[in-house]
Amino acid sequence: MSAPTAVRPTPAAPPPPRQGIARRNSRDGLAMVLPTVVIVVAVVVVPVLWNVVLAFQDLTLLEVRDAGIFESLSLANFTEVLTGSGFWQALLNTVVYSVLSTAGSIALGLLAALALRRPFPGRGAVRALLLLPYVAPVVAVAFTWKTMLNPQFGVLNAWGTSYLGWDEPVDFLGRAPYAMATVIAFEIWRYFPFAFMFITARLLAVPKEIEEAATVDGTTLLQRFRYVVLPQLLPVVALLSVLRLIMTFNKFDDVYLLTGGGAGTEISAVRVYDTLTGRFDVGGAAAQALVLSAFLAVALFCYVRFFVRKGGEES
């Protein structure tokens, strides 16, 4: 963020006292940011707070419509959620899913950015193509993957059984160990462009001189990467990790569309959705969502505490 700008001249003909300018600036600033604040408070902050209240009310969808805001508070939802076996399994699935997807997409994005670093004819086109999985609508690409992986007429199984000697088609999205791996692969495919884009932008700002000097000194490619390029990329990689972790942890569409949460891929977001729309258990859904955000907040706090501190000491 830019530092507070210095007091600057105003249009008014007789220069008013400095106090007045500052006051006008802050008044205008507040007025201009107000619409955003109002919308965010109304559609995010209030619902989040209401979600907390709902979590303490043991109500179904139909009851909630008529119930008062602070009616019949209880801890029933939490005991139900925390003692149910499905919740912890879903949380574990979510952690596995988000950590592996994040790590994989950043690693692949980094490799892609390095491979496309030096110009070659057609680089612009390749770059644009590599970003497609990120911009394409999730519903469309999820169904394409589903069709590709279909055991009866999907191209992958057709090739596997006729050319690669598979004994029988693999049900990539319907059998336990494969489904989670496939969902993670999909997530890596869809989000490596995001990391690729950011790392490419950062690579552009890496000064060439140090690397050239190191080359003249006879260092190898790997040494230059390890000691010159990588240290400069670490901040953006750290930022990407946090961003992607949060986003993937909260992700719903990808898994819902691919497996519907079946075959060992039930992640927490899908579970909350099922609780809400399948069982109309508003309180249970709200309580789960609340525990999830608390978990995420604690995990983020630890991450920032640990890595940002460490990074700060290094530099």
Add this chain to the structure above:
Amino acid sequence: MSATTTRAAGRDTLEVVRRRPGRTRATTEERVFAVLRWALIAALVLVTAFPFYYMLLLSFVPIESLLLSPSRLWFGLETLTVETYRTVLASADDGGQGFGLFLRNSALVALATVAVTILVAIPGAYAVSRLPFPGRRQVSTLFLAVYLFPTVVLAVPLFIAFARLGLQSSLVGLMLVYVVQTVPVSIHMLRTYFATIPASIEEAAAIDGAGRVATLRRVVLPLAMPSITSTGLYVFMIAWNEFLFALLFLSAQPDRWTVSLGLAQLSNGIEVPKTVLMAGSVILTVPIVLLYGLAERALTEGLTSGADKG
């Protein structure tokens, strides 16, 4: 950091000078990675492009041909059909899937989202980047919080609130949610761009007697147009592609479905051939790819602005 790097590199250099073999190691490594690099580029292109090719191909293939030879990746031009597209686009009365209507709904919601978001985000971004007002830092934190909460957390109360307000299954309610989801990132994209506009230009305008609003409209906005365009595109993309809230709010109202939701519902239907599903996917994807093709540069630059500062 840079001091230790240089020192480490220096130590390696000494060793290289002393022992000749280091030179050959460097060249071998150079060669190996040159090969690996091209292999990786080829693999990436294949992996990214293939699903899109497959989607496009199957959308034109009669379902019988697909079932007969699922491993084929090319069918003769004469066997291809556009019947799938007719089925998808025709209205339900004509025995189709009504995607024409869904396209209209999606376009309405996405365009309205872009308009409202940009309108709200421009003054917001300007204030955050230029004007010192009390609570400026807290406001930035508040905007960040939007992305911290799982969307499902918002989904539960919004679902109930919209039901009470009668906004349930309305496109306006959906748009409202999309605006909130996109305003913070828009403010971030615009803000980093505003920061690059020299304050002296605004000061000059102010000296010439332009008020705050006039300066913003006649000086800052024209200069920030590239950033506004890329931000608008990104917002359009998010709104067009969104699925969860459309599913939650609109499921009960088939005439208000967006393309994403319509496609998802289509896949649940029995007896819908996969080729028709792929035709629907192409229809959903094409507008985004066209827009992206027109403005790929602007979009990536807008999104990653600020990233080069580390």
